[in-house]
Amino acid sequence: MPYSLGRFTIHAIQDGSISLDGGAMFGVVPRPLWEKKFPPDDRNRIQLALRCMLIVDGKRRVLVDDGVGPAWSGKHRDMYGIDHSGTDLDRELQVAGLTRADITDVVLTHLHFDHAGGTTRDGGLAFPNATYHLQRRHWKWAHQPSEKDAGSFRHQDFAPLESSGRLHLLEGATELYEGIHLFVSEGHTVGLQLVRVESGDQTMVFCGDLVPTTFHLRAPWIAAYDLYPLTVLEEKKQLLAQALEEKWILFLEHDPHVAACTVKDDGKGQVTVDEVIAL
Numbered sequence: 001m002p003y004s005l006g007r008f009t010i011h012a013i014q015d016g017s018i019s020l021d022g023g024a025m026f027g028v029v030p031r032p033l034w035e036k037k038f039p040p041d042d043r044n045r046i047q048l049a050l051r052c053m054l055i056v057d058g059k060r061r062v063l064v065d066d067g068v069g070p071a072w073s074g075k076h077r078d079m080y081g082i083d084h085s086g087t088d089l090d091r092e093l094q095v096a097g098l099t100r101a102d103i104t105d106v107v108l109t110h111l112h113f114d115h116a117g118g119t120t121r122d123g124g125l126a127f128p129n130a131t132y133h134l135q136r137r138h139w140k141w142a143h144q145p146s147e148k149d150a151g152s153f154r155h156q157d158f159a160p161l162e163s164s165g166r167l168h169l170l171e172g173a174t175e176l177y178e179g180i181h182l183f184v185s186e187g188h189t190v191g192l193q194l195v196r197v198e199s200g201d202q203t204m205v206f207c208g209d210l211v212p213t214t215f216h217l218r219a220p221w222i223a224a225y226d227l228y229p230l231t232v233l234e235e236k237k238q239l240l241a242q243a244l245e246e247k248w249i250l251f252l253e254h255d256p257h258v259a260a261c262t263v264k265d266d267g268k269g270q271v272t273v274d275e276v277i278a279l
Contacts (some may be wrong), residue, residue, distance in 0.1 A: 003279050004057075004097070006199020008179065011054035012259045013092040013249075014277035015067025017043035025049055026215070027224045037116060037215055038256075048213070048254040050114060052089070053206050054096060055197060060177060061098060062105040062112070064195050064206050065253065066070055066126065068116035071158070075238075088117055103127040107182065108134045109208040110192045111142040112152040115253075120160050131178060132161055135184060136169040138191030149189060185210050187232030188225070201265025204249040204260065210235055211253035217263060217271045240271045249277055 003010045009140040022031065022040045029042075038046040040215045067089050069250070072082055093099060106117050106127055111134070118126055125132075142153050149226040161167040170193070181196040188209040210232065215221055219236050222229045242262050243250060251260045264274035 003204075003277060005197060005202050005204050006179075007057060008197055008199050008206060009056040010197070010251075010252075010271050010279065011056070011096045013052040013054045013063065013096070013116055014087040015050040015069070015089040015092070016082065016084035016087055017047050017050060017256065018068055018083075019043075019047050022046040024224045025081075025212070027034060027222045027229070029221050034215060038213075041081075046189055047081065047083075047256055049252075049256045049259075051249050051251075051255075051259060053195065054093075054098075055180060055195075056096075056248075057177070057179070061102055062107060062177075062180060063103050063127070063130070065105045065109055065208070067107060068114050069117035069119070069121070069126070071121070071156070100127050101129055103130045105176075106130045106132045107176070107193070107195055108132060109194060109200060109206070110134075110189050111144055111158050112156060112189070113154045115208070117154065117157050119157050123160065124189070125160055125164055125166065131166050131168050132164075133168045133182070134161075135191035135193050135195075136171055136194070138189065139167075139169055141190040149225070152189075152225070178192075185235050186209050187228045187230075187235050188223075189227055201221070202249070203246060204251055205239070205243065206251045206253070207239070208253055210239065211250065211252065213252060214255050214261065214273050215256050217242045217273070219271075242247050244271065251279075 040046050050067045055062040106110045126140050175181050179198050182193045185192045197204045222232050226232045249260050259279040260277035262274040263271050266272045
């Protein structure tokens with residue numbers, strides 16, 4: 001069900017799920033600490049949601065990230081456990097009363113395949129009437145990534161953007177539209193952008209890969225995928241401190257059970273889930 005955030009209507013749009021290595025998702029955290037919450041399969045993979053945020057405000061319909069997309073071979077679909085049997089982007093948009101053509105803007109946090117794989121379809125743009133917003137520094141990085149993260153990019157996912165006339169490259173934090181703010185995070189990858197939606201005294205933050213699941217609310221629980229772990233640690237502490245103080249709602253992209261929540265201090269200095277928000 002959608003959530004009313006002041007004048008905005010927020011939908012959770014899930015493009016199925018993906019299964020990634022549990023050790024990679026939790027880095028140096030020992031398996032016995034995470035496996036009860038995220039039971040791994042026989043390949044040590046845990047199932048993660050591919051949850052996008054749809055922000056509706058009058059005639060503007062802003063989609064944040066667009067999932068993994070359908071263009072996967074059987075081999076790679078099996079490797080990553082990509083599953084669209086329960087949900088996919090088109091069915092979820094239909095529930096919201098929309099089609100791809102209705103999307104006016106796509107905010108791409110970054111171009112890893114599980115966040116931007118749905119950008120293109122049949123060699124063209126999957127959202128033909130949308131403007132695509134991305135940080136310029138990340139656009140450049142995606143074309144010349146490091147050896148560590150090169151496998152996270154598929155050039156075919158974003159190549160059509162270059163000549164489309166619909167790519168809007170940004171330079172740092174900005175208010176994209178009234179009440180929709182973009183801010184930059186540098187720990188997971190270079191030039192990742194997150195989204196903060198504000199209306200009245202309410203705020204919801206799309207946490208992306210900075211806080212992918214509720215278990216990553218623990219500051220030192222940092223994925224091995226992150227390029228700069230200590231930067232992630234500091235960014236996460238800052239975000240969670242502000243979320244506590246200002247009672248933000250955190251929108252979680254990869255948690256298989258919790259789409260959004262508020263947070264609290266458990267009295268021992270640990271940030272935990274306070275209230276789960278239905279989306």
